[in-house]
Amino acid sequence: MLEDTIIAIATPPGFGGLGIVRISGRKALQVAGRIFEPKAKSKRPIQERRPIFGLIRDPESREALDEAFLTYFKAPRSYTREDVVELSAHGSPAVLEGILRLGTGAGARLARPGEFTLRAYLNGRLDMIQAEAVNDLIRSVSLAQARVSSRQLGGSLSRRLSGLRAKLIALLSRVEAGLEFPDENLRTSTAADLKTIVWLEDEVQRLVATYQTGRALVEGITLAIVGRTNVGKSTLFNALLEEDRAIVTPFPGTTRDFLRERMVIDGVSFHLVDMAGLGRPSHPVEKRGIAKGQKIAREADGLLIVLDASRRHNEEDGRLIRKYRGKNSLVVLNKSDLPRKLAVRTVEELAGPSPIMEVSALKGRNIDRLRARISAFFVPGAGKEEEIILHARQRDSLQAIYDALLRAQALLSKKQSEEVYAEEIRTAIRLVGELTGEVSADEVLEDIFGRFCVGK
Ligand SMILES: Nc1nc2c(ncn2[C@@H]2O[C@H](COP(=O)(O)OP(=O)(O)OP(=O)(O)O)[C@@H](O)[C@H]2O)c(=O)[nH]1
Ligand SMILES: [Mg+2]
Incomplete structure (x- = not known):
């Protein structure tokens, strides 16, 4: 799937001063090279991140379509971590559709909604929370929502979740060590583990509670x-x-x-x-x-x-x-x-x-x-530098983590089967992984990225 080179109009539909067509993939530069002709006659190779001026030209008919700037972002220093070319032309739907047609003729494939961001995610540049934040930012209807999304894009929520995950893994490795070497008394006190679990429950519950504010920011x-x-x-x-x-x-x-x-x-x-x-x-x-x-x-x-x-x-x-x-x-x-x-x-x-x-x-x-x-x-917390959950998906995952923690807490305090207890901690770890997208099924990806805008 990542083998091919994709192309899409990145700017919104309609007429505008500028319109941008974006190409991503191994053949991005090659595709662009077939339809773009630099004005300056110098034969210098195209430099990274330096816009060059030229003409969009149909390689067959030799007809010029529009003037444009070409900017090249060399992998991995691009949005998708692949080679990316942006062609910035005049924002007429006819011109942009024309460039798209030339691009597909030159070997690129039309991108599906969210496919650029999906690549950024699959190439490890963004986790799922950040990918959702990209879309939220684009669709934000209020400045307050944009601020929250922008922070999440920067990784603030992701960092908080990886903190949770680290604590859960520490809990798990202690109980696993105890199960493996029962004689060596490796288990730290149950009281300390209980304290950690209660802390985790509070942390998760705090995040779940922000969903109400998140929904308010969106709607x-x-x-x-x-x-x-x-x-x-x-x-x-x-x-x-x-x-x-x-x-x-x-x-x-x-x-x-x-x-x-x-x-x-x-x-x-x-x-x-x-x-x-x-x-x-x-x-x-x-x-x-x-x-x-x-x-x-x-x-x-x-x-x-x-x-x-x-x-x-x-x-x-x-x-x-x-x-x-x-x-x-x-x-x-x-x-x-x-x-x-x-x-x-x-x-x-x-x-x-x-x-x-x-x-x-x-x-x-x-x-x-x-x-x-x-x-x-x-809307408590809307103006503050706080983490706010914007999606039902995120809220549901967090709620499921909370439930697993409650079950773990009950098992631990009753000193019941350590195996079952370990299983609940494993469930919580897996759920955190699903939330950040470290582990995710194809249909989940399709569902999430399918909601994105075309060209992002
Ligand atoms: N002194 C004073 N009069 C006010 C104040 N607020 C409203 N009024 C007056 O109270 C009267 C009713 O005001 P409205 O805003 O029409 O009251 P309402 O609750 O919308 O009334 P309904 O639509 O009939 O239910 C008007 O004469 C207003 O000028 C206030 O803060 N001080
Ligand atoms: Mg009235």
Whole structure:
């Protein structure tokens, strides 16, 4: 499979100032040499990593297609660790397709999606985590996600996993030595091994827990603004968006349908939803709006529960908060510019474990702090230099490692069969290997790389 030379357009489809065709494989230079003609007449051989200017020319008809720069990356100092040639021409789909056609005519084969990265992986330049990070980086929809992927591409998560693996191997070799030479008392104390296993469990569990943040980075977080009518939900919606988006009036029941807008905090996308307030509907449309709102609130990733600080306690608020217990919520105490009627104690009792933030949506008071709070509360760790799991595949592997560790721990603490215990540690080691791609079946590779973009 690595015998042939592959070719693909590396830039996105459509018209652009530049377009790049990439060739990788043993015959990369030879293929390029047939369709590219340097402008300078000097017969110097092509140098590594030095773009040279020339023409793309059909070797048969001698027709010139476009001007282009050719850059040669000599193996192994290239993305795939093979000989790579990049032809940078004008970004017209017709020109790029033409170059592709000439390239295949000259002996290259069209690359499949992800095939360049697959080669980088098979040639040992990237492990599986890094290969996935390449694709994540290309497809990243937020700066925060790009930062996480970029760190993983640099190998940060891979290093953490190899640390895990080293500890597991140490555990295994101790128990194996004990099994092989039972008389020599080589086994260190069970207590020390148990301690290591518990540490490993914590480490794995920490990583699993970051998946929620990872998913949020990729998909964004839907936050519904809920509360009674007239508490200032639409005013808050507008203040957070810094845009006069929703209609605000002094009359209860202003918002009837829902509005959804995107805002970005620290590079993370939040889909903010403003909707009808809860209260006694005076019109069938309001009733429909309330029902719709409740469905949205139930399905949202998190809630901003808005209370009006200038009004006395209302049973509705308590009912609302109780209704959404168990959902990630932040309580926003609005209208703090007006004389206070709602006691702090009451709000705290109502809010329970949810954090409370006092603002004035109308005056814009504390809105920046609310934004920071939203980010810290709903996506903990997103802004920090932390490892974050972005894929269900990675989360599932880590969960399986965790389960194996739990079984190992139980066996060890009950001092049951050392053979079975060793087997669980071996399972955990194998699972770490699968996660980083040290051991992987062809279909797994196909599944992972098949999701990549063409030309990467
Ligand atoms: N003083 C003061 N008034 C506010 C504040 N926020 C909103 N209001 C006023 O409260 C009234 C209702 O505001 P909206 O934003 O329409 O309230 P809502 O919760 O969206 O109301 P519905 O859509 O009817 O459920 C308007 O007159 C706003 O100007 C605030 O922080 N301070
Ligand atoms: Mg409203």
